[in-house]
Amino acid sequence: MNAMPRAVELGLIACTVCGQVCRTVPGDPQLDGDGVGDAMACPRCGSTLRRRKTDSYARTWALLIAAFILYIPANVLPIMRTASLNDVDDNTIISGVVELWVKGSPDLAIIVFTASIVVPMLKFLALGTLLVSSRRGSGWARVQRAKLYRLVELIGYWSMLDVFVVALLTALVRFSVLSLVEPLPGVIFFGLTVVLTMLASMSFDPRLIWDGKDTDD
Amino acid sequence: MTDDNPIEPAPPGNGELPRPVVRRRRVNASLIWLVPALAALVGLSLVINNWLQAGPQITISFQSAEGLDAGKTPVKYKNVVIGRVNKIRLSSDRSHVLVSVALEKSAAGFATRDTRFWVVRPRIGLGGVSGIDTLLSGAFIGADVGDSTEPEDEFKGLELPPAVNHGAPGRSFILHSDDLGSLDIGSPVYYRRIQVGRVASYELDKDGKGVSLHIFVDGPNDKFVTRSSRFWNASGVDVSLGANGLKVNTQSLATVLAGGVVFQDPPGPHDSTPAAEDASYKLFNDQATAMAPPDGEPHYIRMRFEQSVRGLAVDAPVEFLGINIGKVVSVRLDYDERTQRFPVLVGAVIYPQRLGAAYDKLEALARAHGENADLPQLMGRLVEHGLRAQARTGNLLTGQLYVALDFIPKTPKVAFDPAAKPLTVPTVPGSFDKLQEQMAGIVDKLAKVPFDSIGQNLDRSLAGLDRTLKQVNGQTLPAVRDTLHGVRQTMGTANEALAGDSPLQQNLGATLEQLQRMARSLRVLTDYLGGHPEALIRGRRPDAKPADATPVTAPAAVPPAQGSKP
Numbered sequence: 021m022n023a024m025p026r027a028v029e030l031g032l033i034a035c036t037v038c039g040q041v042c043r044t045v046p047g048d049p050q051l052d053g054d055g056v057g058d059a060m061a062c063p064r065c066g067s068t069l070r071r072r073k074t075d076s077y078a079r080t081w082a083l084l085i086a087a088f089i090l091y092i093p094a095n096v097l098p099i100m101r102t103a104s105l106n107d108v109d110d111n112t113i114i115s116g117v118v119e120l121w122v123k124g125s126p127d128l129a130i131i132v133f134t135a136s137i138v139v140p141m142l143k144f145l146a147l148g149t150l151l152v153s154s155r156r157g158s159g160w161a162r163v164q165r166a167k168l169y170r171l172v173e174l175i176g177y178w179s180m181l182d183v184f185v186v187a188l189l190t191a192l193v194r195f196s197v198l199s200l201v202e203p204l205p206g207v208i209f210f211g212l213t214v215v216l217t218m219l220a221s222m223s224f225d226p227r228l229i230w231d232g233k234d235t236d237d
Numbered sequence: 238m239t240d241d242n243p244i245e246p247a248p249p250g251n252g253e254l255p256r257p258v259v260r261r262r263r264v265n266a267s268l269i270w271l272v273p274a275l276a277a278l279v280g281l282s283l284v285i286n287n288w289l290q291a292g293p294q295i296t297i298s299f300q301s302a303e304g305l306d307a308g309k310t311p312v313k314y315k316n317v318v319i320g321r322v323n324k325i326r327l328s329s330d331r332s333h334v335l336v337s338v339a340l341e342k343s344a345a346g347f348a349t350r351d352t353r354f355w356v357v358r359p360r361i362g363l364g365g366v367s368g369i370d371t372l373l374s375g376a377f378i379g380a381d382v383g384d385s386t387e388p389e390d391e392f393k394g395l396e397l398p399p400a401v402n403h404g405a406p407g408r409s410f411i412l413h414s415d416d417l418g419s420l421d422i423g424s425p426v427y428y429r430r431i432q433v434g435r436v437a438s439y440e441l442d443k444d445g446k447g448v449s450l451h452i453f454v455d456g457p458n459d460k461f462v463t464r465s466s467r468f469w470n471a472s473g474v475d476v477s478l479g480a481n482g483l484k485v486n487t488q489s490l491a492t493v494l495a496g497g498v499v500f501q502d503p504p505g506p507h508d509s510t511p512a513a514e515d516a517s518y519k520l521f522n523d524q525a526t527a528m529a530p531p532d533g534e535p536h537y538i539r540m541r542f543e544q545s546v547r548g549l550a551v552d553a554p555v556e557f558l559g560i561n562i563g564k565v566v567s568v569r570l571d572y573d574e575r576t577q578r579f580p581v582l583v584g585a586v587i588y589p590q591r592l593g594a595a596y597d598k599l600e601a602l603a604r605a606h607g608e609n610a611d612l613p614q615l616m617g618r619l620v621e622h623g624l625r626a627q628a629r630t631g632n633l634l635t636g637q638l639y640v641a642l643d644f645i646p647k648t649p650k651v652a653f654d655p656a657a658k659p660l661t662v663p664t665v666p667g668s669f670d671k672l673q674e675q676m677a678g679i680v681d682k683l684a685k686v687p688f689d690s691i692g693q694n695l696d697r698s699l700a701g702l703d704r705t706l707k708q709v710n711g712q713t714l715p716a717v718r719d720t721l722h723g724v725r726q727t728m729g730t731a732n733e734a735l736a737g738d739s740p741l742q743q744n745l746g747a748t749l750e751q752l753q754r755m756a757r758s759l760r761v762l763t764d765y766l767g768g769h770p771e772a773l774i775r776g777r778r779p780d781a782k783p784a785d786a787t788p789v790t791a792p793a794a795v796p797p798a799q800g801s802k803p
Binding site for chain 1: 255257258269270272273276277279280283285308309373375431541637
């Protein structure tokens, strides 16, 4: 027996809504409460009882892949059109960053680059790492992985920076002939990417990190 | 989704934990995978859409990429965007730039062989201003599509916009000229001072001896170009000084600066059938030559002048009885070893057609006589009748000469070879030369006068005269003075005699008084005798009546016997 027993080893399952702790029915795969094919309900409040989030791996994978697919058009398509008196400029994320850098605002360029490129990529990598390592039941650096997950959840909101910039500029810069900013399809894909990555990180169950064999005790 | 199916009621309390309620799940399919599928679908549709919308990729070469911007510069046809420049690079030999253009799918028809591309930039020329809108919007590439369906993806961009767009109504014509003058692509073409077209292009003839201009006349005015239309260059100002005074003639201010072409039908009867597409015309230098009747075939003649032809320049007119029939084309010096003189060979072209009806008649006459009617033969006959070339002064101020072909009376006969090449027309010295010869004769005669002996004789005579004068001074003049003195004395005497108080005068007055009295008595006598003629014989009768007073007035001092016939 391990020093720190898990609920499944004790044959217990808790309702996450009302806190009711139940004894699991051993032997029935339908009722093992591992999050796959669960069919148990809380006897007190009637909420579905599950040891882990439903289909956590599949959902996270699906959402992550969808986000990654949409991330490609988000970067290829222009996100914003800046029209001034004698110039019409369509900018993608990268070209905007380059333009900011070239035109002498490296600080802004770094912020935009971080928010629009680094953070989504980090999310893809982090969630991918978490999914793969958890699936294998690896006991490697569990505490750090848990921290990584919390970081991903935290920074998720900030990835919307680009979308906010475009929305703000579109609303503010409307001087008809002199200057005009229009959103272009790229920003929709970018927004979808951010939303999907957030959903993916939500559908991942951090408790999966701790499943599997303990090696560190 | 779920169905309440409690298989085991949870046992409450007694320290034992409750059993969960088991529900059977009907659908177990993992719908979450629809999300990435949907995303993939969207992505795929984007790719397919992009692929479907992508038109042909073409490359246009330009001299310079000035104003072009990769990713921005549009390609426009009739101001509709049909593509966009997506890449600009230098050619491998760096002589020009290669501009890659992504045409839109709908504009695939522009990737054909005879499509033309050019960069529209703001242009300010003498003929006007164009492309002002590109000042703000930036340059764009203009396109003009042709008829060809042959696909092509390499184009050579035009440096200037084409003067004529494909399919524009109108017709193009070809003009031949000696030089381009101040014309350029886009120079206007005028008909009755209305611009009806422009110069589309020009090129050197293959032999380099002229320029061919392609002009385009817009419809519907192209019908005014007829088979007999005359074209001339309207560049510059035409100033003419005629009997009506100074006349300045221009087409428009723009043509003065930038040049232009004018066409018009010649006056009088002419063929007014509209000309065919690409008909050829000669471009004349001015209206006068353009409107002149056609010159016909030029003939080269040569004249050999024995005297100086100072003032005879190339292009000097050749006149036949005052009618301009040609011009001098060359003036060259020659050396004659036999006479050791320097004759001047003057070459000229003459246009016999300019003689008009006279030439036709001469030709017809020669034919009627069954003779050869070409120019050398005709010329031969005219030379027989005394036709000679003569360099005459056309302008006394500048001394400009012209060549006159005239019939000179009593000129010695010369040999004339009609078969000679070139045809040589005999010459006679000009009028001014003749004057010079006569002057020389006079000078010759003057030289024969013995001025020396005349001088000596004159000297001697003058010495004699001097002596004579001395004599006159010394002897004759004092005598004359004495004589004059005597004359003055005589005049003084006469003066005194004629003075009012002189005795002569008084005597004369008394004498005249006597004479008056005598005349009065004579009149009385004649009156008496007229009344009494018998008194001549019988003497005077005694007065009959005292009333008869008439004789009282008669002075008794006059005796009747003293009367005489008046």
